[in-house]
Amino acid sequence: DAGVIQSPRHEVTEMGQEVTLRCKPISGHDYLFWYRQTMMRGLELLIYFNNNVPIDDSGMPEDRFSAKMPNASFSTLKIQPSEPRDSAVYFCASSGVAGEGTGELFFGEGSRLTVL
């Protein structure tokens, strides 16, 4: 299996532009997570899906952020309009149904976003 695939790996954009980050989870996994990592705040959970349905989006910073999962093999995280403080590494992770307590999350390599 190729693992969790994220694109783009690097994105540099200007303030006010729309940014779309993409994620392909591991086939068969029914949980998908979006995390953001900054030096100041560490790894923060933004939102997660179960069976393509958003379960908890309480970590989404504000209305400028939106996430979708139109099918089991694809998710997007969109920022519109982007701001310099959105600069971070965004990680996508997936997890399968493997019984209580297993809880292993598989992370992608991340998308490094720089907003100028």
Next chain:
Amino acid sequence: DAKTTQPPSMDCAEGRAANLPCNHSTISGNEYVYWYRQIHSQGPQYIIHGLKNNETNEMASLIITEDRKSSTLILPHATLRDTAVYYCIARASGSARQLTFGSGTQLTVLP
């Protein structure tokens, strides 16, 4: 999920065992202890998890004290590639699958 406390940084000589402690004094009976690590510029990677028994896999061993208030992750023969931030996380069974990461321990393996 219970709060975990880890030292911010540790050094270890290459080839020696690295023992990374984690305090989780408020852990409840249904909370597992998970360990992940993050090598620079990569996504976090699962290492091991346990409830109350000691666990071992090809990467590491996890020792959980009898009262479950603390645990130690052991890398038996640390290599330079084990230099990473190590996260200890407590998560309840039956809860949603998200993991809350703290600040972790930066382990530096020295040649």
